[in-house]
Amino acid sequence: MRRVILATCLAATMLAAATALAVDLRGLRGPTPIGETKESAQIAREINDDARRSRNYPEQPPVIPHSIRGYEVSLNANRCLSCHGRRMTEMSQAPMISVTHFMDRDDQILATVSARRYFCTQCHVPQHEAKPLVPNGFTDIDTLIERQRKTLGTAGTGARQ
């Protein structure tokens, strides 16, 4: 009898695990059968409000709060730099690219944008009003420190910032 109960429990657990696994493994297609074409989701709107977003960690490349449709960034031309370039910011009032962008790999400051930093959209990307496809559990350092401070009491973890 005991064995039967154990076996049943085990089977139930495995079934539950399998179901959970199956749910996790479901792709973006959802339950749509192979032969059918899923109706595509609406393309999310591009954010174009020019409001700066805070960064999740200091090294994060700031995101682009405006549309960049048709902005050419190629060997021939860099549209981003015609506002964010050093000489252009007075006219455009846009933030200047950071000084790290002038450094070569040996930290030597060059006269102009370093070749390795030239292609802006490698790191900086425009944003869309879209729901993330995958949940993101990222917690920034301030929240972590705060949390620890609370658990340890106010004397906690020392200087912040």
Add this chain to the structure above:
Amino acid sequence: MIRRLWRFLQPYWLTLIRPSTSLSLGLLVVCGFIAGIIFWGGFNTALELTNTERFCVSCHEMRDNVFAELKDTIHYTNRSGVRATCPDCHVPHNWTDKIARKMQASKEVWGKIFGTINTREKFVAMRLELAQHEWVRLKANNSLECRNCHSADSMDLTKQSERAAIMHSRHLFPGEKTCIDCHKGIAHRLPNMAGVPGWN
């Protein structure tokens, strides 16, 4: 040789300059009028035929280079479905200016015949010069071809992004700058912009 030609043409010429003996002046005037309409209509129809996207992309130089690049841009496909075709931007709409531009275009026919840009490499090598022609033309006519559709008077700044509204009120409305000064390469890829003002 010339004398022989003259002997051949002489009877025709004499007929042409002799006053008509049997046809009335009214008939001649009416016929001349009708012929004039046919000629003028034909001329303009032919002219307009060369003023279409289809005509422009019938040359592979245009189809494979600039037209292919246009297809990605907002002037080719957009939410309201209004397309700017090649002549909308590259040929003046005003008749006299249009004829002047069409006469200039005979140089382009020459280029077509002698294959000035008949390969991608030749086109890319010449791209800066070709682009500069258009920049100079649009600068000189105060971006007339842009303004045929985008009039500053009809611009609703509240519908623009804040950045665009500031730029337009600061530089466009006082007439300090014209469209092409900032909006280069909006319909085609750019040439090497090193040394072009406003580009790093």
